[in-house]
Amino acid sequence: SKNSSINYGDRGMSLEAELNQSNEYYLDEDIAVVHKKPTPIQIVNVDYPKRSAAVIKEAYFQHASTTDYNGVYRGKYIDFDAKETTSNTSFPLSNFHKHQIEHMRKCTQLGGITFAMIKFVKSNELFVLAGPNLFYYWDRQNNGGRKSISKSELQDNAYQIKYQFQPLIPYLSAVDHIIDDRNNI
Amino acid sequence: SKNSSINYGDRGMSLEAELNQSNEYYLDEDIAVVHKKPTPIQIVNVDYPKRSAAVIKEAYFQHASTTDYNGVYRGKYIDFDAKETTSNTSFPLSNFHKHQIEHMRKCTQLGGITFAMIKFVKSNELFVLAGPNLFYYWDRQNNGGRKSISKSELQDNAYQIKYQFQPLIPYLSAVDHIIDDRNNI
Ligand SMILES: [Mg+2]
Ligand SMILES: [Mg+2]
Numbered sequence: 413s414k415n416s417s418i419n420y421g422d423r424g425m426s427l428e429a430e431l432n433q434s435n436e437y438y439l440d441e442d443i444a445v446v447h448k449k450p451t452p453i454q455i456v457n458v459d460y461p462k463r464s465a466a467v468i469k470e471a472y473f474q475h476a477s478t479t480d481y482n483g484v485y486r487g488k489y490i491d492f493d494a495k496e497t498t499s500n501t502s503f504p505l506s507n508f509h510k511h512q513i514e515h516m517r518k519c520t521q522l523g524g525i526t527f528a529m530i531k532f533v534k535s536n537e538l539f540v541l542a543g544p545n546l547f548y549y550w551d552r553q554n555n556g557g558r559k560s561i562s563k564s565e566l567q568d569n570a571y572q573i574k575y576q577f578q579p580l581i582p583y584l585s586a587v588d589h590i591i592d593d594r595n596n597i
Numbered sequence: 598s599k600n601s602s603i604n605y606g607d608r609g610m611s612l613e614a615e616l617n618q619s620n621e622y623y624l625d626e627d628i629a630v631v632h633k634k635p636t637p638i639q640i641v642n643v644d645y646p647k648r649s650a651a652v653i654k655e656a657y658f659q660h661a662s663t664t665d666y667n668g669v670y671r672g673k674y675i676d677f678d679a680k681e682t683t684s685n686t687s688f689p690l691s692n693f694h695k696h697q698i699e700h701m702r703k704c705t706q707l708g709g710i711t712f713a714m715i716k717f718v719k720s721n722e723l724f725v726l727a728g729p730n731l732f733y734y735w736d737r738q739n740n741g742g743r744k745s746i747s748k749s750e751l752q753d754n755a756y757q758i759k760y761q762f763q764p765l766i767p768y769l770s771a772v773d774h775i776i777d778d779r780n781n782i
Contacts, residue, residue: 442703442706443707450636450638451635453635453638453653466657467657468653469655470652470653471653471656472653484676484707484708487673487708488708489674491669515630518630519630522627522629522630522669522671522672523672524630
């Protein structure tokens with residue numbers, strides 16, 4: 413059809429902005445409540461002027477010890493991180509911090525649904541990689557394996573998501589697959 | 598016993614600090630992953646000095662549109678807010694913002710476990726009030742009812758939590774009751 417040639421993903425938006433917009437849709441439609449966590453900030457100095465709002469005068473960005481997004485869908489706890497890469501051929505695992513992987517492992521172990529949302533920005537390709545598969549590749553590098561996940565590995569072992577009109581990134585369809593796969597073990 | 602006379606809650610800690618310590622225990626013991634969300638901050642001006650970290654020079658505190666805590670326990674999504682009151686006799690509903698109640702309603706509707714953790718700071722008494730009960734009292738005030746929840750109502754309709762050694766606030770025992778009650782409907 414004519415519509416299928418529209419590339420909804422090619423708007424110069426960051427993956428984060430695209431996901432926030434998608435989450436707003438899911439929220440408005442009562443499908444899921446998923447929010448991006450605020451960036452943690454270390455506050456050093458605050459001014460409290462009379463009759464007006466407190467002003468933070470000195471503060472620093474901190475590294476998040478968890479992932480960017482969490483929430484609830486189908487009663488389940490959802491937890492994921494969003495990562496962009498400019499590579500054409502593979503996703504470098506250096507995009508993840510060790511503590512993010514550890515956080516996702518714990519959430520998975522406790523019954524949560526975890527995944528990585530990976531975007532190849534040059535081709536506008538999106539993949540949802542379930543936590544257990546991500547952990548497999550993460551551990552492989554520590555056992556002398558490659559330090560990235562090739563795109564063909566993602567094509568085989570992740571869910572590719574196509575941009576659409578609403579929500580822009582319909583990633584909950586991949587989450588449905590992850591939930592169903594887990595229930596069928 | 599002798600130990601029962603120790604008042605673990607009387608340490609001059611804020612409820613937030615007490616909960617963070619309890620959540621650390623639950624995390625270390627692989628029981629639950631629950632974190633406090635960072636306070637959202639609106640950043641107006643950032644300095645990027647050469648060879649050192651970015652410095653936020655002007656920023657403002659924003660009101661959170663959701664609750665303070667969320668995470669995963671027994672595979673389920675957990676979402677709650679912590680509130681202290683200096684009143685001896687009742688919990689004023691003005692401690693909640695309308696959008697926090699709306700957020701908790703949506704999470705409950707989608708199968709999440711929501712509650713309010715209420716502390717009477719003068720008596721060190723703690724109550725876990727399940728979301729649906731909180732919504733009942735919230736709606737009552739809009740129908741001409743009282744603008745607070747009396748302590749005796751909490752004694753009848755919430756779970757009282759006693760401070761203990763580890764975790765300091767064992768609130769997941771109340772969450773177990775909330776999950777079981779829901780499953781028995
Ligand atoms: Mg990220
Ligand atoms: Mg609070």
